Amino acid sequence: PKKVILDVDTGPDDAVAIIAALLAPELEVVGICSVNGNREVALTTDNTLRVKALMGADVPVYRGCEYPLVATLTPGRRPGIPRREGQIRPTGSRIQGDHLPFPATDLTEEPESAVTWLVDTLLHAEEKITLIPVGPLTNLAVALRAAPRIAEHIEEVVLMGGGHRVQNTTPMTEYNVWVDPEALEVVLQSGCKVTVVPLDATMECYLTQADADEIRGFGGPGAEAVAFLVDEWLRDYRDDPAMKGYPGVPVHDALAVCAAIDPSILTDLRPVCCHVDIAGGYADGQTCLDLRARLEKEGANCLFAFHADREKFAATLKKILKNG
Numbered sequence: 001p002k003k004v005i006l007d008v009d010t011g012p013d014d015a016v017a018i019i020a021a022l023l024a025p026e027l028e029v030v031g032i033c034s035v036n037g038n039r040e041v042a043l044t045t046d047n048t049l050r051v052k053a054l055m056g057a058d059v060p061v062y063r064g065c066e067y068p069l070v071a072t073l074t075p076g077r078r079p080g081i082p083r084r085e086g087q088i089r090p091t092g093s094r095i096q097g098d099h100l101p102f103p104a105t106d107l108t109e110e111p112e113s114a115v116t117w118l119v120d121t122l123l124h125a126e127e128k129i130t131l132i133p134v135g136p137l138t139n140l141a142v143a144l145r146a147a148p149r150i151a152e153h154i155e156e157v158v159l160m161g162g163g164h165r166v167q168n169t170t171p172m173t174e175y176n177v178w179v180d181p182e183a184l185e186v187v188l189q190s191g192c193k194v195t196v197v198p199l200d201a202t203m204e205c206y207l208t209q210a211d212a213d214e215i216r217g218f219g220g221p222g223a224e225a226v227a228f229l230v231d232e233w234l235r236d237y238r239d240d241p242a243m244k245g246y247p248g249v250p251v252h253d254a255l256a257v258c259a260a261i262d263p264s265i266l267t268d269l270r271p272v273c274c275h276v277d278i279a280g281g282y283a284d285g286q287t288c289l290d291l292r293a294r295l296e297k298e299g300a301n302c303l304f305a306f307h308a309d310r311e312k313f314a315a316t317l318k319k320i321l322k323n324g
């Protein structure tokens, strides 16, 4: 199996991604790092440990960075983050609160910080490791700044973040990149092979009520948890006028995991030159693509997935959950 490290800010779709990665025979999860993102890092770590406990998994969890690299240092630039416990609690939702609705656990994170562990593990790895960050890129950016040679030990970075035509946080930004724009820019300039799985792809890869029902039928803690999360998420969307007409729920982070297993799920995957707007203005955190033809050959710093195959994604996820 392919050795992978997950980097998560565990909310519902990160949970699906973790479950899929733990169950997929194609992947060996070496460790899971948490980061500030969907919630403050204490909560994303706790949620990650709940998923680990639910799955009975023997995988170490490392707590990562509490703050973005730069974005919260300027007063007013990021007023809402890091989100503190109880700060944002959408009424009625069972999956968008501080804690995922899985049993609390006595499991604890490892004593080492995520960044220290990442550096040590990568520098001493006998084979290259694939990184799958599905939250803000803070941990990897700090690790790359602290020990640039880790880049030589990274097989590929398959990250969920950014958007070209699709955004979800400000008019120009996707959430993970909005939280820590500078961190993605560090990763894009690192020389690592980077595959970007943006909203353009993840919003095409929704799961429906029929998918949830089928997945529940597989049985087992992983499939049942995924079916439960999708059910609840669908319920939230039914009450959300902004999602009216959208045929399901997008489990963004699970697409990155499935793409690490089978890149052909990402269709229209093109080499592009991508930089992040870090100027602090209206488009702060935007993933800006240079699509001029010349740069596809010369200046590309990532592969960017403009589309993805929903049927293939759903089939891959179901196969993992069925056999898990």
Ligand code: BDR
Pocket (backbone or CB within 6 Å): 009, 011, 013, 014, 038, 134, 135, 160, 168, 174, 175, 176, 252, 253
């Ligand atoms: C991303 O933001 C987070 O809320 C999700 O977990 C996903 O990683 C989608 O924009």
Ligand code: CA
Pocket (backbone or CB within 6 Å): 008, 009, 010, 011, 013, 014, 037, 038, 134, 135, 253
């Ligand atoms: Ca996430």
